[in-house]
Amino acid sequence: MKYHLGTEGTFTASTGSTTKVYLAANPSHLEAVNGVLEGVVRAKQDRIDLGGAGFSVLPLLIHGDAAFAGQGVVTETLQLSQLRGYRTGGTVHVIINNQVGFTTGASSSRSTLYSTDVAKGLQIPIFHVNGDDPEAVAHVAELAFDYRQEFNKDVIIDMVCYRRRGHNEGDDPSMTQPVMYSLIEKKRSVRKLYTEALVGRGDLTEDEAEEALQHYKSELERVFTEARKSDGQQSSATQVAGLERPESQMEDAGVIIGWQTAVPDKVLAHIGAAHTRPPEGFNVHPKLNQLLDKRSQMxxxxxxxWAFGEILAFGSLLMEGTPVRLAGQDSRRGTFVQRHAVLHDRLNGAEWTPLMYLSPDQSKFWVYDSSLSEYACLAFEYGYSVERPDALVLWEAQFGDFVNGAQVVIDEFISAAEQKWGQTSSVVLLLPHGYEGQGPDHSSARKERFLQLAAEDNMIVAEPSTPANHFHLLRRQAYQRPRRPLVVFTPKQLLRLKAATSSIEDFTSGTFQPVIGDSSVDPAAVQRVLLCSGRVYYDLLAERSKREDATTALVRIEQLYPLDAEQIVAELDRYPNAEFVWVQDEPRNQGAWTYLITRLPAYVPVVAERGMRVISRPASAAPSAGTAKVHQAEQATLLEEAFAR
Incomplete structure (x- = not known):
């Protein structure tokens, strides 16, 4: 909708003073934009980079009373306000308190006296003010601003007022709030009440008040007439003239010329060596000394x-001048004790982040542990990415299964914002995914949901199977234009699997491979091609080796959307005598199968001719079995079916 479209511009006061204003694009999902706006503001502040005094951009969030009390993301966002990775120096919250939510009264929509009571636990000051008194509202606004500037904390203005016409102009609220609206119908407007007060005090005459009113009406009429004259005359590209695109959304924002994903071997060695140079007197945890030495050796x-391959991607980008921001639950150490981007002094708790000490002219590296939230935190990183096209911005789920706690952000912003508002982002979602017998809440990041949302090149969905391909994917994401969100299904078991490591040459040459073929078999002898993605490849590889099977080829689809049809065609055409089988860990009604069987035949002629079947777990309501024993039995059956003739 046009009125949800974001813009930016300059506000000029009656005194001639000016300030820049940014309006965030927002959906009808109440309060969903809160975290997005905070991320945009933090990104602007980080770019200005004033250090401890850097809260030079003021976030202003406007709420409804029912939504403020009812939407949990409000509390999630408030909880971010004083956290190191998320603070913006205080947000001014303005609640337009109509004392009703659509048709629902306060007694049915909250369990507290005030809609703002949810903020009391955070010791946020709350100003309740009468919306019929403009001077009181202005006074409270000044107080709120002064408080924010002095203490760098959130503050709330609860403007108690009413909605004369109901939820929209055609709605009749008297059917559900008859007593309230019998009173509202008798009330004079705020303008009339204030005019009477000004005239009564002698601040202006009735003639001056009437003149001001007529001038305002004539201005409205003029703009309305101009809008009607231009209606239908503008092209679709300019039909929102006057709503300028934010600078960060320009097509050339953050463009780097001549980039490539491979890096020289000396860059890798430099990043490795940085892990063996702790600050003087820093006491590395005994369990981590060996890890740091190993990283230098690798x-x-x-x-x-895998973890060091990712560190190499971050470090090389920083050395090239690209900022990197990573946030998530336990992201500094890593959920699976793998990343160790930040190390803590064993004796005094001091912190050391090796990637912050690569070179004097490197870009900034921010890595934060987040609050235990998905909704507000993913919204924040999305907003940060919208505003910083020059940075690689990543959000990591503790387990991929938990990403559905932020489903509104995925549906409203990540997958649809470009189509709705022309708003682009290159945010990266790192979603640990893999079937290793950990149960239905620790196995699946729900590939099928992202693939269902994938259309019109709105995002990239990938599941790399090697550290080097993950490295190239992240570096490509930092530089590739036009910008698109990237969803990466990251591994758990592969983090320490010896078979899933990469050589130095894999990083210093080549680029991201959307499809990885099989060079270990004779194509003419192949009777079956097993297509797959992710960790199941290594199970299939081990099983094939165990069976000494030379008639089965393994082909990895590393980028699920958009499919690289040309590479898939080139690989499958090598096998003139083979059947095609998709193998996945997930149940048949989940994972990539239903997506691929509707897409591949249209893009790959040989699949359309020969068909393709699936080997998977049976269709299931839950993502996986609840016991390790059942999981192992299912896995054995899956591998047997994959190779049985």
Whole structure:
């Protein structure tokens, strides 16, 4: 909807003073934009970079009374306000308190006296003010601003007023709030009440008041007439003239010329060596000394594991001048004790972040542990990415299963914002995914949901199977234009699997591979091609080796959307005598199967000709079995079916 479209511009006061104003694009989902706006503001502040005095951008959030009390994301966002990774120096919250939510009265929509009572636990000052008194409202606004500037904390203005016409102009609220609206019908407007007060005090005459009113009406009429004259004459590209696109959304924002994803071997060695140079007197935890030495060794000798491959991507981008921000639950250490981007002094708790000490002219690296929230935190990172096209911005779920706690952000912003508002983002979602017998709440990041939302090149969905391909994918994401969100299904078991390591040459040459073919078999002898993605590839590889099977090829689809049809065609055409089978860990009604069977035949002629079947777990209401024993039995059956003739 046009009135949900964001813009930016300059406000000029009657005194001639000016200030820049940014309006965030927002959906009808109440309060969903809260975290997004905070992320945009933090990104602006980080770009200005005034250090401890850097709260030079003021976030202003406007709420309804029912939504403020009823939507949990309000509390999630308030909880971010004083956290190191999220603070913006205080937000001014303005509640337009109509004393009703659509048709629902306060007694049915909250259990507190005031809609603002949910904020009391955070010690946020709340100003209740009569909306019929403009001077009181202005006074409270000044108080709120002064408080924010002095203490860098959130503040709430609860403007108690009413809605004369109901939820929309055609709605009749008297059917559900008859007593309230019998009173409202008798009330004079705020303008009339204030005019009478000004005239009564002698601040202006009745003639001056009437003149001001007529001038205002004539201005409204003039703008309305101009709008009607231009209606239908503008192209679709300019039909929102006057709503300028924010600078960060320009097509050339953050563009880097001549980029590539491979890096010189000396860059890898430099990043590895940085992990063996702790600050003087820093006491590394005994369990981590070996890890740091190993990272230095991997940077020159190879056998690079997943976590260090990711560190190499971050470090190389920083050295090239691209800022990196990573946030999520336990992201500094990593849920699976793998990342260790920040180390803590064993004796005094001091912190050391090796990637912050690569070179004097490197870009900034921010890595934060978040609150235990998905909705507000993912919204924040999305907003940050919208405003910082020059940065690689990543949000990581503790387990991919928990990403559905932020489903509103995925549906309203990540998948649809470009189509709705022309708003682009390159935010990265790191979603741990893998069937290792950990049960239905720790196995699936719900590939099927993201693939259902994938259309019109709105996002990239990938599941790399090697550290090097993950490295190239992240570096490509930082530089590729036009910008698109990236959803990465990251591994758990593969973090320490020796078979899932990469050589130095894999990082210093090549680029991201959307499809990885099989060079270990004779194509003419292949009777079956098993297509797959993610960790199941290594199970299939081990099973094929165990069976000494030379008639089965393994092909990995590393980028699920958009599919690289050209590479898939080139790989599958190598096997003239083979049947095609998709193998997945997930149940048949989940995972990538239903998406692929509707897409591949249209893009890949050989699949349309020969068909493709699936080997998977049976269709299931839950993502996985609840016991390790059942999981192992299902996995054995899956592998048997994959190779049985």
């Amino acid at each position: 940077s020159t000798d190879g056998a690079v594991d």
